[in-house]
Amino acid sequence: MVGITPAVPVAFSTLGLPERRRVELWESHNAKALIGLRCRTLTAAVLEATEINVQLERVHLARVRGNSHVVERDETLIRRRPADSVALFFSLVGEAFFYHDDGVRTVQPGEMLMCDADRPFMRGFSHGLEELVLKIPRAVFADVTGIDQVARPTVVSFTAGANSVARALAREIGAATRSEDPRPADEAALLQLVAAIAGADRDALSTAHRAAAQTYIDQHLANPALSAPQVAAAVGISPRHLSRVFAEAGTTVPKYVLSRRLEAARTLLEKPAPAMMTIADVAHYCGFTSAAHFSNAFRSHFGERATDVRRRALVSRALPPG
The missing domain is CATH 1.10.10.60 (Homeodomain-like)
Known part of the structure; x- marks a missing residue:
């Protein structure tokens, strides 16, 4: 299928590693596979963390789980290991704080934080975490959104009834980074969703709405009463507009559901x-x-x-x- 990247998820875990070297090895892995960070535990507890990484052609996906700890990316580390990327963190489990030169934010489960990975920050997870991560090279982000710089961190809710596009993006990343039966990621669709969330490319909304609708349909296939009005309501658009969105792709909602x-x-x-x-x-x-x-x-x-x-x-x- 066009746009689908058959990337293989790669898992890394500190479990089973020498306890004294876990933080060091976790930092080393993240520096190579995702974003360079300094890490420390909040208590005397040993770091227990796992990460599933999926490298697509241009963007990187990850699912991260861990017990309580703090990560930091300061100016020295940024100079030594520049990411040149925009990062989107989707919190699934555990409240997190985000300290940035723009202030302090608390990110709850069901919220997405978007920031420039090369501006100093500190993130803390006092009760552990599970989150999804999307890392986009700054040049790619600028190309799909028209935004050259993410000047301030942005928090967007992706819970049910909130931002349907952000929810669809979280579901797509989650499906691609799950440990069992991961679903190949459609990089083009992911970037269209990012463009729609950023609000910079209105032409991407149809693609984003279609991706959001497809994600909702995939999650509710077992429901025999699944209907176009139900899907449209979940995405936040009218049934007529939903029909137009699927017609642009050469199909209809019932045909897509059946397929x-x-x-x-x-x-x-x-x-x-x-x-x-x-x-x-x-x-x-x-x-x-x-x-x-x-x-x-x-x-x-x-x-x-x-x-x-x-x-x-x-x-x-x-x-x-x-």
């Missing part, structure tokens, strides 16, 4: 875990109310029957390795 349900069903049929699920179970799980309709749609879409896919998967698992 995604069929793809989800095929994935289930090919996996070992759901082998005990009947074809009807798979259909129901993916939001189909009729097993007959599912079977007909599956054959029309893929050119083979769902039972053929299931049988082939079972035979493949039964064959001895090698």
